[in-house]
Amino acid sequence: MEAKPNISVVMAAYNAEKYLAEAIQSILSQTYTDFEFIIVNDGSKDETEKIILSFNDKRIVYLKNSTNKGLIFSLNEGISKSKGQYIARMDADDISLPTRLQEQYNAFQSNTSSIVVSSNYFLLTDSKLQLIKSSYSNSQLKTLLLFATCFCHPTVMFKKQSNRSYYNSEFLHAEDYKLWTELAFEGEFVYLAKPLLKYRHHTNQVSVKHRLNQLEINNKIRLDYLSKANFDLNAEDINTLNKLGNNDFINSIELLNQIEKLLMKLVSQNRKLNFAPEKDLDAIVYKFWIDSCGYNNLGFSAFKVYKSSTLSKLMRTSLNIKIKLLLKIILRKYFK
Numbered sequence: 001m002e003a004k005p006n007i008s009v010v011m012a013a014y015n016a017e018k019y020l021a022e023a024i025q026s027i028l029s030q031t032y033t034d035f036e037f038i039i040v041n042d043g044s045k046d047e048t049e050k051i052i053l054s055f056n057d058k059r060i061v062y063l064k065n066s067t068n069k070g071l072i073f074s075l076n077e078g079i080s081k082s083k084g085q086y087i088a089r090m091d092a093d094d095i096s097l098p099t100r101l102q103e104q105y106n107a108f109q110s111n112t113s114s115i116v117v118s119s120n121y122f123l124l125t126d127s128k129l130q131l132i133k134s135s136y137s138n139s140q141l142k143t144l145l146l147f148a149t150c151f152c153h154p155t156v157m158f159k160k161q162s163n164r165s166y167y168n169s170e171f172l173h174a175e176d177y178k179l180w181t182e183l184a185f186e187g188e189f190v191y192l193a194k195p196l197l198k199y200r201h202h203t204n205q206v207s208v209k210h211r212l213n214q215l216e217i218n219n220k221i222r223l224d225y226l227s228k229a230n231f232d233l234n235a236e237d238i239n240t241l242n243k244l245g246n247n248d249f250i251n252s253i254e255l256l257n258q259i260e261k262l263l264m265k266l267v268s269q270n271r272k273l274n275f276a277p278e279k280d281l282d283a284i285v286y287k288f289w290i291d292s293c294g295y296n297n298l299g300f301s302a303f304k305v306y307k308s309s310t311l312s313k314l315m316r317t318s319l320n321i322k323i324k325l326l327l328k329i330i331l332r333k334y335f336k
Contacts, residue, residue, distance in 0.1 A: 005059075007035035007101055007157070008084030012074035013052070014042040016092035019200065020051045026095045028057055032102035035088070036061055038078040043068035048092075072167045072175050079166055087166075088157040095124070095198040104157040107190050115187025116158045116180065118151040119196040131195060139276040141189040143284040145225055146266070147245040148218065149177040150189070155197045158183065173210045174217040181225040215246045229275050237262050244288060250296035256305050259292050263311055286315045294325050299333035 009027050013020055027037050037057070041049050041064045052062055063077060079087055086108060088101060100119070107117045120133040132152070136144065144150040153176040171178040183189075219242045226233060226241075233241065240258045250256055263285045270281045293306040303326055306312055 004083045004085075005034050005036045006084055007032070007086045007088055007105060008079075008082035008160070009035055009037045009088045009090050009101070010040075010075060010078035010082060011038070011090040011092055012040045012042050012071050012078065013044060013048050013092040014068060014071075014074075015044045015046045015048060017044075017047040017051055019093040020048060021054075023090065023092050023094055023096075024052070024055055024060075026097070027090060027101075028055065028059070029098060030096065030101045031099050032105055033059075035059060035101060036083060038063065038082055040074040040078045041065065042070070042074045070169075070172075072169050072172065075167050076165065079160070082160065085160060086157050087160050089154050091154040091200075093200045093202070094154050095200075097196050097198070100196040101157075103192060103194065103196060107192060108157070108159065111188060111190060113188045114159070114190050115183050116151070116156055117190045117192065118155045118157075119192035119194060121152055121155050121195050121197040121199045124198045124200045125202075129198065132199075133193065133195070134191060135193050136191045137280055138188045138190070139280040140284055141191060142184045143276050143281045145177075145181055145184055146222070146229070146231070147241070147284075147288060148222075148247075149174075150180060151176070152197070152199055154199060159187065161186075171217050171221060173214040174221060177218060178221050181221055181228075184225075185228065215242075218242075218246060230273050231266065231269055231275070233262070233265065237265060244292065247295075250292055250298070250302075253298060253301055253305065256292060256296065256298065256302060260289070260305070260309050260311055263289055267311075267314070282314045286311065289314075290317075290321070290325060294328040294332070296329075297332050299329060303329050 011023070037059050038061045039052055041052060043065045049064070061081065063081065065074060086105065088104065090096060104117045104119070108114050120131065123130040123132050141150045166179060167175040168178055222241065222245055223238060236258065240262045243255070244259055267282060267285055270276060271278065275281065289311045293302050296302050306325065
């Protein structure tokens with residue numbers, strides 16, 4: 001009997017000739033070698049198939065859709081054919097760093113309760129690299145989901161579970177966010193502080209081309225997750241949360257006050273629900289609060305709201321952070 005690989009890397013490719021060879025090579029060059037690499041050609045009309053077939057590696061499993069059926073269908077098809085215990089996502093325009101699979105596999109072995117392992121990454125724009133880093137705990141990641149997705153999709157590896165679907169076509173363009181809100185109740189999230197991927201940013205990405213539709217679906221996912229977590233918010237709170245989670249620019253003191261009210265309500269309700277440890281939820285709430293106080297054109301009025309707010313006392317804030325916030329407020333208001 002043929003041994004099953006520990007990891008199945010799943011990639012969908014549609015007219016991906018520009019960056020595909022580099023993406024494939026980055027997986028084949030991994031220091032961890034016990035994997036299969038499922039590549040789904042989603043009805044491409046360019047040189048995608050030729051590029052895939054140019055690689056002679058027995059770990060590649062090539063699947064081909066007769067027509068373009070979309071990312072969700074292709075990912076589900078790849079996962080349904082996978083044999084690994086873990087699924088590593090990969091996009092056809094990104095670059096996995098050499099130790100990615102090894103380090104994510106090690107994280108699963110270190111914590112058997114883990115269901116998703118993600119990591120820091122580099123944002124690649126043209127030839128420029130920007131390190132995107134965080135050090136979130138399991139409960140902080142799950143708190144982040146109250147506002148928005150908590151992972152960069154192609155950085156993740158997740159534990160495969162039999163008899164379950166993964167990507168839901170009803171949540172097109174935000175299918176990953178939906179998946180994390182489901183898995184949040186099924187195991188622990190792990191975020192590795194080391195960057196393990198170069199994530200390419202360009203104008204053809206779904207998040208750029210389908211922004212408005214994505215935001216509407218995010219609102220639906222957010223509401224469902226709030227309900228499952230047993231938070232009780234009214235219509236005004238939910239509207240404010242959607243603006244906050246969708247990163248709307250804050251253009252009035254009224255909205256800033258509404259954000260403060262919403263965040264305080266989450267803090268208060270969490271004390272009773274025990275959705276997350278107080279210090280973890282408070283830290284995420286404070287992050288959104290200080291970001292909101294700086295993401296506006298309200299000038300010193302915003303800083304006054306920050307200074308007088310109970311939320312601002314949740315975390316011990318260094319003088320350096322307060323100075324940075326004040327400078328951000330001044331620059332946005334007076335040096336546009």
